Amino acid sequence: MKRLGIFGTSGMAREAGDIAYEMGYSPIYIARDQIELNALHLNAEAILEANVLRYRDIPFIIGIGENLIRHRLAQCYEGKINFFNLIHPSATFGREQRSEIEGRQGVIVCAGVRFTNNIKVGNFCIFNQNVTIAHDVIVDDFVHIAPGSIISGNVHIGLRSWIGAGAVINQGENNRKLHIGTDTIIGSGAVVVKPCEANAVYAGVPAKRIK
Ligand SMILES: CC(C)(COP(=O)(O)OP(=O)(O)OC[C@H]1O[C@@H](n2cnc3c(N)ncnc32)[C@H](O)[C@@H]1OP(=O)(O)O)[C@@H](O)C(=O)NCCC(=O)NCCS
Known part of the structure; x- marks a missing residue:
């Protein structure tokens, strides 16, 4: 299965992980620190943010609902990793709207x-x-x-x-x-x-x- 890095380990990140599975990707959750990593009890791969650049060949998404944190992370990793768009298969789109979103980066469209x-x-x-x-x-x-x-x-x-x-x-x-x-x-x-x-x-x- 292809892999996708998801910044965050909270509910939003896990919901993003569910969309990733629907799209045929296996999520790798990215924890800010060891405490967050230890608290994560999921049957999924998880890494520390300090190691993110080792995975730069895979696409990433920021699964954090707080807008300012998402903005800071996006600025921090701009040009270093590739951000992906997560689109749940049950979302529906008017004419050319799917391609409008596919032309962006880091967008999450839920079920x-x-x-x-x-x-x-x-x-x-x-x-x-x-x-x-x-x-x-x-x-x-x-x-x-x-x-x-x-x-x-x-x-x-x-x-x-x-x-x-x-x-x-x-x-x-x-x-x-x-x-x-x-x-x-x-x-x-x-x-x-x-x-x-x-x-x-x-x-x-x-x-x-x-x-
Ligand atoms: C509006 C909101 C941002 C305010 O949060 P806050 O700044 O912490 O404000 P407080 O909880 O101190 O509430 C302030 C006042 O607004 C009222 N209030 C809070 N949320 C309200 C709402 N959604 N509708 C109407 N009144 C609301 C409170 O009763 C309180 O009134 P009071 O001063 O007469 O007691 C928050 O209550 C809210 O609605 N958040 C959205 C939650 C949500 O949609 N979550 C989905 C997650 S995916």
Whole structure:
């Protein structure tokens, strides 16, 4: 079986490992240190991050849900190893959307995700289980969209933003997308009806800034 390196050992990493198996790859989990390595009780290969470059011939993915950590790791290993896109076979894609994602690096698309039409996706994004992304959406780098969220048409999700589980982002307009600012967090179950500022936390129905 082909091998794939997965940074992380937590739940997100193991979920990424499950997708890897579905795609015919055997995961090698990468622990930050010996304590993390010792805590990992999986019937799978695992190595220390210090040894990653010995494996530079295999593809890698960052299975860490925290956007800032994913960003730092991607910067640290840029040009040293090859990042791969993990796409669960049950994800569905509108016209040319699969090739849009295959042209990126480090993207994780979990089971049941649906991409419709004319969506632009950044690098190292995570589309968690059963997320729906509608037409004309732009998703910047290092965004994480948690399970069950619905992103309506003409939305722009800024760099490193995090959309909580089951959130709904209402649609923007053709020439004025509904914008979620950089590094913003949308709480679980929120319904976003207006643009959201950068570096903020929004929650509730309709979503209001809480931090
Ligand atoms: C919104 C969120 C980020 C806030 O977390 P936080 O900054 O630690 O905030 P707190 O837990 O201190 O809550 C602050 C207030 O917001 C309320 N609140 C928290 N989450 C909320 C939510 N999802 N919807 C509505 N209100 C929420 C709290 O009740 C609290 O209200 P209070 O001040 O009246 O007591 C977090 O609660 C959340 O929803 N995270 C998403 C979880 C998720 O989707 N996980 C999926 C993992 S894949």
